[in-house]
Amino acid sequence: MSGTILEMRNITKTFPGVKALEHVHLKIKAGEIHSLCGENGAGKSTLMKVLSGVYPHGTYEGDILFEGKVCEFKNIKESEELGIVIIHQELALIPYLSIAENIFLGNERASSGIINWHETQVRTQELLAKVGLNENPNTLVANIGVGKQQLVEIAKALSKKVKLLILDEPTAALNEDDSENLLNLMLEFKKQGISCILISHKLNEVAKVSDSITILRDGQTIETLDMKQDEVTEDRIISGMVGRDLTHRYPERDPKIGDVILEIKDWTVYHEHHADRKVLDRVNMTIRKGEIVGIAGLMGAGRTELAMSIFGKAYGRNISGKLLKEGKEIRNHTITEAIDNGFAYVTEDRKEYGLILMDDIKRNISLTGLAKLTSGMVVNEREEVLVAEDMRTRMNIKAPSILQKTGNLSGGNQQKVVLGKWIYSDPDILILDEPTRGIDVGAKFEIYTIIHRLAAEGKGVLVISSELPEVLGLSDRIYVMNAGRITGEVSREEASQEVLMRYMTKSGGV
Structure with a gap:
């Protein structure tokens, strides 16, 4: 590894009423795997959205230097043109397009406005071989599993001549074999000189592949650890993340x-x-x-x-x-x-099936027990507020109020809303x-405590x-x-x- 490929200095990002990032520093060496660790809501994904242009220059304070040059990305296309590619936790693939169509969507192999399908197929085969995926380029994305979809996303990133690959919780929905394959692929990219930023809650995976780790807590940089020089243990990472020991x-x-x-x-x-x-x-x-x-x-x-x-x-x-x-x-x-x-069923996909993300905490919690709140066809709104406030306290949901949109909550707090919704139905x-x-x-411990209480x-x-x-x-x-x-x-x-x-x-x- 030689030199620094990325430096983020004094990054501060504020949303209405919330300072998501405060003077955050991040430095990535060329050709390294650098992990970002922190609790839900610590600012990891926000920082990466600042870097990739999802939050454009002017909406945050601080400087981004990539390959030694100051960057002021106005959108994600500008960051991709320099070789910074982010793969979000929620995959951005279109199910009813083929693998080839997904990989080159917005980056088509075309001349004079006409797509060269032969070149698209050949190039797709080459990219799939690089990520170890043996699939026909014409296969619909809907017909392959989540693990393979993750590899398609990575192939899509490689098609853009990636220099810095950002992976946000890439193994969250994968089984152990698929997770292992993905981690090995990251190590292979490292050999090819591609730098990676890994966001993950799976600390065993972080320890396995990382060269260094930056810990964020409450929107601030706590410390950066060198896996070779520092004494890095899971307990030390956890202590930095949550600000206390979880014995x-x-x-x-x-x-x-x-x-x-x-x-x-x-x-x-x-x-x-x-x-x-x-x-x-x-x-x-x-x-x-x-x-x-x-x-x-x-x-x-x-x-x-x-x-x-x-x-x-x-x-x-x-x-x-x-x-x-x-x-x-x-x-x-x-x-x-x-x-x-x-019966109550807390689904594995809280965003798709467990919550109405555009609605507030109050309405989500009352959904399964509306019959208890309804007289005729009218919901007793005062009672609904009392129920939601009580559940927010019992579940320790961290939000300004019960009128907060659930889509704006961290993953741990969203999961508490889902649990609260079903607990209110008294199953x-x-x-x-x-x-x-x-x-x-940290949030896991709280969820486990709730599960124990229910039992x-x-x-x-x-x-x-x-x-x-x-x-x-x-x-x-x-x-x-x-x-x-x-x-x-x-x-x-x-x-x-x-x-x-x-x-x-x-x-x-x-």
């Missing part, structure tokens, strides 16, 4: 487990679009009052499909099997029926699908997580899935990452 990642808990509250018997589900494809095959499972039950499995194992099909048949067709609540058979044919039967059984995805360690109230809690340490840290008992079947059931005492992985790769049922 225990998971709150202590003394479970009080009661009788079986939910039994799932021979649950079988077929694919929504392929009637002959069985997605879940005779799944059997129990959850007890006051118990936190985990589900572990690789991507495609059927975990989310199980959760959605139980919750009002929100997924699948030709569903068979039985649901018994406290020994009595129930029917969750619709989401309304599921809610009436005491007996909570299904939590990736409850801490894209959330920093202590006697509710049955089902937790789905791709992070094995989280499944192990939270669960009283763990079911393991592979290819739509339960392949193992493990007690808290017997559970380890090795045991779970063995069951996750096992074929056939228990």
